Amino acid sequence: MSRSVILKTFGVLIVGALIFLPLTLNRYGIYIMSLWAIMTIAAMGLNLTLGYAGQVSLAQGAFVGLGAYTVAIMMSAGFGFWLPLLIAIVITFAVGWLLGYPALRVQHHYLAFVTLAFSTLVFLVFRNEEWLTKGIYGIMGFKRPSAFGVSFQKPIEFYYFTLGALVLASAFMAWLVRSPWGRAFVALRENPVRALSLGVDTRRYTLMAFAIGSAMGGFSGALYAPLVEFVDPTPFTLALSLNLLMMVIVGGSGFFFGPFLGAAIGVLLPEWLRFAHGWYLIIYALFVMILLIKTPTGILGIIENMIAARKTRAASAARAAASAGLDKV
Amino acid sequence: MMNFINLILSGLATGAIYALVAIGFTLLWQTSQTINFAQGEFVMVPAFFVLATLNLGMPLPIALLVGLALSMLVLGVLFKNLLVDPMLRHGVLPLAICTMALSIFLKETVKEVYSAEASPFPSFLPEGNLIFFGANISIQSVSIFVFAICAVLALQAFLARTSTGRQMQATAQNPYVAKLLGVPVERMIMYTFLINAALVALASFLISPVYLAKFSAGETLGLAAFIAAIVGGFNQIRGAIVGGLLLGIVDNLAAAYISTQYRGAVPLFLLIAVILFRPQGLMGRAEERTV
Numbered sequence: 001m002s003r004s005v006i007l008k009t010f011g012v013l014i015v016g017a018l019i020f021l022p023l024t025l026n027r028y029g030i031y032i033m034s035l036w037a038i039m040t041i042a043a044m045g046l047n048l049t050l051g052y053a054g055q056v057s058l059a060q061g062a063f064v065g066l067g068a069y070t071v072a073i074m075m076s077a078g079f080g081f082w083l084p085l086l087i088a089i090v091i092t093f094a095v096g097w098l099l100g101y102p103a104l105r106v107q108h109h110y111l112a113f114v115t116l117a118f119s120t121l122v123f124l125v126f127r128n129e130e131w132l133t134k135g136i137y138g139i140m141g142f143k144r145p146s147a148f149g150v151s152f153q154k155p156i157e158f159y160y161f162t163l164g165a166l167v168l169a170s171a172f173m174a175w176l177v178r179s180p181w182g183r184a185f186v187a188l189r190e191n192p193v194r195a196l197s198l199g200v201d202t203r204r205y206t207l208m209a210f211a212i213g214s215a216m217g218g219f220s221g222a223l224y225a226p227l228v229e230f231v232d233p234t235p236f237t238l239a240l241s242l243n244l245l246m247m248v249i250v251g252g253s254g255f256f257f258g259p260f261l262g263a264a265i266g267v268l269l270p271e272w273l274r275f276a277h278g279w280y281l282i283i284y285a286l287f288v289m290i291l292l293i294k295t296p297t298g299i300l301g302i303i304e305n306m307i308a309a310r311k312t313r314a315a316s317a318a319r320a321a322a323s324a325g326l327d328k329v
Numbered sequence: 330m331m332n333f334i335n336l337i338l339s340g341l342a343t344g345a346i347y348a349l350v351a352i353g354f355t356l357l358w359q360t361s362q363t364i365n366f367a368q369g370e371f372v373m374v375p376a377f378f379v380l381a382t383l384n385l386g387m388p389l390p391i392a393l394l395v396g397l398a399l400s401m402l403v404l405g406v407l408f409k410n411l412l413v414d415p416m417l418r419h420g421v422l423p424l425a426i427c428t429m430a431l432s433i434f435l436k437e438t439v440k441e442v443y444s445a446e447a448s449p450f451p452s453f454l455p456e457g458n459l460i461f462f463g464a465n466i467s468i469q470s471v472s473i474f475v476f477a478i479c480a481v482l483a484l485q486a487f488l489a490r491t492s493t494g495r496q497m498q499a500t501a502q503n504p505y506v507a508k509l510l511g512v513p514v515e516r517m518i519m520y521t522f523l524i525n526a527a528l529v530a531l532a533s534f535l536i537s538p539v540y541l542a543k544f545s546a547g548e549t550l551g552l553a554a555f556i557a558a559i560v561g562g563f564n565q566i567r568g569a570i571v572g573g574l575l576l577g578i579v580d581n582l583a584a585a586y587i588s589t590q591y592r593g594a595v596p597l598f599l600l601i602a603v604i605l606f607r608p609q610g611l612m613g614r615a616e617e618r619t620v
Contacts, residue, residue: 056422102601102604102605105605105608106604106605106608108421109358109364109421109563110559110604110608112364112425113555113556113559113600113604114600114601114604114605116552116555117556117597117600117601118601120552120593120594120597121594121597124590124591124593124594127590128590128591242366242429245426245429246426246429246430249422249423249426250426253422278437278440278441279437279441281433281437282433282434282437282438282441284433285430285431285433285434285437286430286434288426288427288430289412289427289430289431289434292416292423292426292427292430293412293415293416293427296416296419296420296423297419297423
């Protein structure tokens with residue numbers, strides 16, 4: 001079987017599982033699958049900022065929170081779902097753009113700490129500005145959306161809704177990374193000085209990488225609020241940002257399917273380990289460490305290396321065969 | 330006024346502890362490009378080594394020594410050999426993520442193995458209050474400050490005056506040239522990890538009597554150490570001292586005079602301002618940019 005056939009079969013199996021598996025799951029299983037889809041969207045945004053454009057951000061969790069709060073606050077005020085969704089994306093895009101400015105001045109670990117500080121500040125605002133966010137009591141009492149006369153109230157219906165959103169987000173990402181923009185982002189990651197000398201407006205693309213990545217985070221948060229139907233500050237601590245970063249790196253940063261795999265490990269693995277009770281986070285952390293020691297470029301990175309090694313072997317075998325053929329002549 | 334003096338004093342005491350942690354943090358960064366996101370948990374763990382030894386019926390001085398030895402073994406040698414060495418050649422970010430996972434691992438392990446509750450921790454420094462010109466001054470704050478500063482000065486002297494210390498500095502500045510000059514770079518890096526382990530153990534023994542030993546205690550401490558290190562200057566020991574003390578005082582004054590809700594925000598604003606307007610830190614040298 002050729003490689004493309006294997007890949008296609010594998011892809012069909014995964015898509016089939018995503019569509020039909022939740023029908024067999026209980027309420028909690030469906031919730032976890034929906035959460036996976038939502039976290040994948042957020043991780044995809046971070047993968048754009050970090051994996052493609054090379055800007056370290058420890059604030060993606062804050063953008064998920066901003067999106068969730070925007071939707072929760074506006075839906076409680078009676079705005080339906082679609083307008084708040086749009087506003088959430090616009091707000092996170094704008095804030096992400098602003099957060100990009102420090103990245104023009106500082107890089108690497110300094111940038112990581114600016115975004116870390118931002119993420120902690122946003123959490124403090126969620127917790128303390130009670131007039132807006134209801135503080136630690138949280139916001140509840142808003143409904144899941146409906147569209148074209150179809151309601152997405154039931155867990156399984158809402159799961160398909162998030163899956164649809166994931167398909168939409170993936171299509172957007174796939175288009176983006178193949179467009180000239182995507183190439184400019186990669187140029188920015190690989191060598192900013194060279195990119196600048198080749199006429200790439202690095203300033204604009206740095207800000208864009210942050211803004212689009214953050215808006216994806218906001219989109220994911222906008223879906224998170226109706227999934228949980230309750231928004232309080234606790235999910236949006238720095239831990240969420242670190243988790244999303246871990247998902248991107250573990251899956252393979254800079255690979256299109258990295259976030260899918262990373263989110264699966266970050267969301268599903270801890271659940272499968274629940275049988276270990278209090279130990280599940282310990283096992284999870286150990287797993288992540290061992291995985292990273294074995295495959296520092298993430299799971300997809302190691303697969304790519306294996307394929308490259310096989311190709312090299314095949315090519316050298318072909319060369320050897322060819323030269324042997326030449327000897328005979 | 331009275332209140333103000335005490336706030337400054339306790340700020341200096343916590344600030345000196347932040348400085349200890351921040352120094353270890355910058356040492357690791359300088360010699361091995363390790364951004365240790367588990368540094369806060371590194372401060373939390375030694376206290377539990379001591380508590381476990383105390384539970385075996387050992388007296389406090391022995392328990393402290395055992396705690397120090399165990400943390401140098403686990404947080405120094407094992408951390409370097411098992412985690413940092415295999416990850417180092419793959420760049421800064423995967424290693425940073427690995428230390429994040431390590432911080433979860435340490436936190437959850439302490440929670441499961443020991444206790445999720447805060448445990449009281451015995452102090453080896455004198456406690457009580459001292460009346461000084463009519464002012465009520467906490468002896469504990471003063472002694473923590475003095476003890477921590479002495480430790481920092483001793484470290485400074487070691488790095489500047491002894492041959493080993495100078496070799497360590499050479500390793501930090503340029504490992505390739507240091508190697509050419511015959512400095513055993515690998516051993517120097519190991520010393521840095523041991524010193525870091527000793528510093529966090531010391532910080533742990535000083536701060537746990539004040540804030541209790543708890544599995545989650547490292548979260549705020551780790552953040553404080555990052556901020557102190559960046560504000561002071563990532564590549565200077567004196568920077569970490571200035572950053573630590575400044576942060577301790579700012580933190581305490583903000584809690585008292587601005588708002589308890591946003592006390593956590595004030596150091597963050599300080600951090601953002603410093604990074605944006607003086608990225609090399611208050612005391613630091615600018616790092617050359619590599620193209």
